[in-house]
Amino acid sequence: MVFKHQIIATLILFISVFQIACTEEPVEDTQAIPPVADLAEVPYRKLSEYHFFKGEISDLQAQEGVLPYDLNTPLFSDYAHKARFIYLPEGKQINYTALESLDFPVGTVLIKNFFYHNDERDPSKGKRIIETRLLIHQEDGWNAYPYLWNDGQTDADYWVGGFQTEVSWVDQNGEEQVINYQMPNKNDCKGCHVIDNILHPIGPKARNLNGNYPYADGSQNQLLKLKEMGWLNGMPALSEVDKAAKWDDTSELLEDRARAYLDVNCGHCHRPNAPANNSGLFLYHQETDDNNLGLCKVPVAAGSGSGGLKFDIVPGEPENSILPYRMNSTNIEVMMPELGRTVVHKEGVELIENWIRNMENRGCNAQ
Structure with a gap:
């Protein structure tokens, strides 16, 4: 008899819960x-x-x-x-x-x-x-x-x-x-x-x-x-309105692609009044001076970050240029950018190396 009452009580509880569920307000549509x-x-x-x-x-x-x-x-x-x-x-x-x-x-x-x-x-x-x-x-x-x-x-x-x-x-x-x-x-x-x-x-x-x-x-x-x-x-x-090039679109000019890449990846720091302004290397869109862009420019600070190289960019010689050297490193004391990456952007390094390689070699050591 007790077992029968338990079954009846369970059925009543189930019916009550079901009725409540059916009469509850619908859940609010989050899309609205x-x-x-x-x-x-x-x-x-x-x-x-x-x-x-x-x-x-x-x-x-x-x-x-x-x-x-x-x-x-x-x-x-x-x-x-x-x-x-x-x-x-x-x-x-x-x-x-x-x-x-x-x-x-x-x-x-x-x-x-x-x-x-x-x-x-x-x-x-x-x-x-x-x-x-x-x-x-x-x-x-x-x-x-x-x-x-x-x-x-x-x-x-x-x-x-x-x-x-x-x-x-x-x-x-x-x-x-x-x-x-x-x-x-x-x-x-x-x-x-x-x-x-x-x-x-x-x-x-x-x-x-x-x-x-x-x-x-x-x-x-x-x-x-x-x-x-x-x-x-x-x-x-x-x-x-100016238009930034797509860095990986080979139908666009190499110069435009490289400058667009440097602007967005480096130019927010390497510009006046920004964290890397004391470097004298300005890679933002507005820069037009070759020396400020690193061409035949001696870095302000030497050390491991330079890799023993003398100039930020040696036109025609990416292998002798500090800029791609630092981009191609994951050593925390060398790599650039310092934040936002843990691996080398191989395609980005290749773009900047090609940009430098296609510059007219002007013999930085003679300056």
């Missing part, structure tokens, strides 16, 4: 939640709390109010792919600037996701997202907030202390690659993003955005897209 970055509340603990992406967060599908973008020539980061997005608060506009990063209004969030395809030959085999870096323009200026993705790829946590993890993938040649990926800590961001002791974005300059992007509604020039959306103010005719 607009993106948010309350400047008084950021950084949020979880990346998902910003609602930048709809559906499965790891699909990185932008919500309305979040726009994907890319760079003609990006910064090298240990062969990681990057999915970039801009969140612009409703009613705000970006002001056009010709040389430096676009003038983004307070409230803007620049979103950069670092990931690796499991197989470069077939992206449909999935990817692993390692980290997401947010640059948020707050009332006191730009601030960097890094997020580390969990193993299940369901979310990312605000993570200030840096992180190391082994990453493997199959490259375009079918060979397995393995690296020890290093996520920088929050303070490392200041090592690259600072000009005049103020944090700035590096990549989204007009010249590096002056190219097409495959938007969901069709391919279009990114600057024209921003203008069409009412997001970009003060842009001149597109024909008047």
Whole structure:
């Protein structure tokens, strides 16, 4: 009899739970939640709390109010792919600037996701997202907030202390690659993003955005897209906007490709009023003086970083030039850039070596 009562009680409980489940309010559709970055509340603990992406967060599908973008020539980061997005608060506009990063209004969030395809030959085999870096323009200026993705790829946590993890993938040649990926800590961001002791974005300059992007509604020039959306103010005719070369597009001039590569990978530090300004080696886009660009220039500081070589660049002789020597090293006392990579970008080194090799040999030792 007791057993019979237990069965009846269990059935009643099951029916009650079922009825409650059927009458509960439906779960809120996260795709209907607009993106948010309350400047008084950021950084949020979880990346998902910003609602930048709809559906499965790891699909990185932008919500309305979040726009994907890319760079003609990006910064090298240990062969990681990057999915970039801009969140612009409703009613705000970006002001056009010709040389430096676009003038983004307070409230803007620049979103950069670092990931690796499991197989470069077939992206449909999935990817692993390692980290997401947010640059948020707050009332006191730009601030960097890094997020580390969990193993299940369901979310990312605000993570200030840096992180190391082994990453493997199959490259375009079918060979397995393995690296020890290093996520920088929050303070490392200041090592690259600072000009005049103020944090700035590096990549989204007009010249590096002056190219097409495959938007969901069709391919279009990114600057024209921003203008069409009412997001970009003060842009001149597109024909008047400089265009950075694609570093790996061999149909473009070698000089333009090399300068674009050096600008985005080195020029944010090697320029006046930036961390490497005391070197006298200026590799940013605006530099036109051959000596400042390193041609027949004796480095300010010698030592192991020079490899026993005398000049930053010896025209016609990459094997005798300090610049490619340092790019081709992973020794912490030698390598350049100092942050953001743990392996050599072989294709980037080859580009700079070819650039130097094709310069007219002017005999630096005779000067």
